[in-house]
Amino acid sequence: MEMPAPARPRRDPPRKPAPPAPLARVPGAERVKYTKVIEALEQLATGGTIAAGQRLPPHRSLARQLGVTIATLTRAMADLTRRGVLVTRSGSGTFVASASAATSVMPDGIADLRLCLPPTGPVEAVLGDTLTAVARIPSLFGYEALGGDAAARQAGADWLRLRGLSPTADAVLVVQGAHEGMLAALQAVTRPGDRVLCERLHYTGLRRMAALLQIELIGVPIDAEGLDTEAFARLCREARPRAAVLTPVTQNPTTATMSPAQRQAVIAAARAADLVLIEDDINGHLSSIDETPLALLAPERVILVTSLSKSIAPGLRVGYVLAPARLRDAVESALYALGWIGSGLHGAVAKRLIADGGAAACLRAQRTEAMARVRLARLHLGHAAVVVGDGAQAALRPLYHAWLPMPPGRRAEEFAAELMTRQVLVAPAYGFMQDDSQPPEAVRLSLGGESRALLTSALQRIATVLAQRGPGLGAVV
Known part of the structure; x- marks a missing residue:
């Protein structure tokens, strides 16, 4: 007589992390909200409301819960990413960093192209x-x-x-x-x-x-x-x-x-x-x-x-x-x-x-370096990036920032959010507006704040996102 097969031990399905509690809306004017969003997200991350390693809700959902625009949320998350409180992973989303990561220096792979300044190396x-x-x-x-x-x-x-x-x-x-x-x-x-x-x-x-x-x-x-x-x-x-x-x-x-x-x-x-x-x-x-x-x-x-x-x-x-x-x-x-x-x-x-004569020597060195970086921007982004100062067909000139208009149907806020998941921080046009008119769909790229090697890597990542078709930019999280 055949013996019955031994019963298999019961295995419970792995438990999914509990979703974060609903977030309180942030009061105040939009420019005040930016600071308050940083404080709210930092408190969630460091206070344990959202556990280390847990994925944040998508940008749109989180912005809706907090009652702010996606632009305000993106700026706040970019600052927290740079400080190591949050971690972004391409194709996966934005996560709360571990306690050790929250106090560490920003990972080498993140390129901050928001501040327009010359490099000191030259x-x-x-x-x-x-x-x-x-x-x-x-x-x-x-x-x-x-x-x-x-x-x-x-x-x-x-x-x-x-x-x-x-x-x-x-x-x-x-x-x-x-x-x-x-x-x-x-x-x-x-x-x-x-x-x-x-x-x-x-x-x-x-x-x-x-x-x-x-x-x-x-x-x-x-x-x-x-x-x-x-x-x-x-x-x-x-x-x-x-x-x-x-x-x-x-x-x-x-x-x-x-x-x-x-x-x-x-x-x-x-x-x-x-x-x-x-x-x-x-x-x-x-x-x-x-x-x-x-x-x-x-x-x-x-x-x-x-x-x-x-x-x-x-x-x-x-x-x-x-x-x-x-x-x-x-x-x-x-x-x-x-x-x-x-x-x-x-x-x-x-x-x-x-x-x-040291100032004149510095100018010569910075002009040489700036031209090299302008050529990098033109190599990787083509004429999509305005880097010459007086029209895309004019002779290149030394400068340490580029202006990148979006292709039709693309939004600068979502473009910046997608780049953030790829460890690149850029400055959308709305931050430069001096009146209440509609900002253009464009971003500014600093060409001088990072090493030439990291800038090259960032430009390649920007080109990848820019090449995506249609108004969507993939998983904006």
């Missing part, structure tokens, strides 16, 4: 020699006179000569970076309630300056070919602005560079409206190819702001303001509201760099 040797040379200066760690002493202002005048200008030293004011210079210029020429024109897409810090000074920004349309000068002239007549903030060379974020005809049209409109122009020439020294500054065309009404941080090294916080004589005292007075003294260390480095 100029390390020159900067090192300069620091050695200034190390024994007695006043190195002392105060620098507000606006700069005579030597500092002379260094600023020499720096501006590299842009084709010929100011006297007493016409130049030294500032702690272009941000401070622009803020001082705006404070000098506006009062609360005034209107100020600017490119509709512009440096994100300008919005904060406007909020601080209680002025109203009015965006002027702009595209890859540059400022819409007809719209600019019309707004000069109809909006009755007090001033305009413009970036004629390698505009941020679009890379647009004004043509000579556009510059002349802007000057004519400003003169007709008796308008003060604040020229943001932050990228002029790096990528300028004989473009004439507005300050040379209309020195009586242009305040030019520049610095060393975008063309030599981001940590070198020294900038210069060239203002017409009638406005110079007002700009200098505004500086006293922003600080009382300057940095002796940064001032000594800048003076030495400019006086002994």
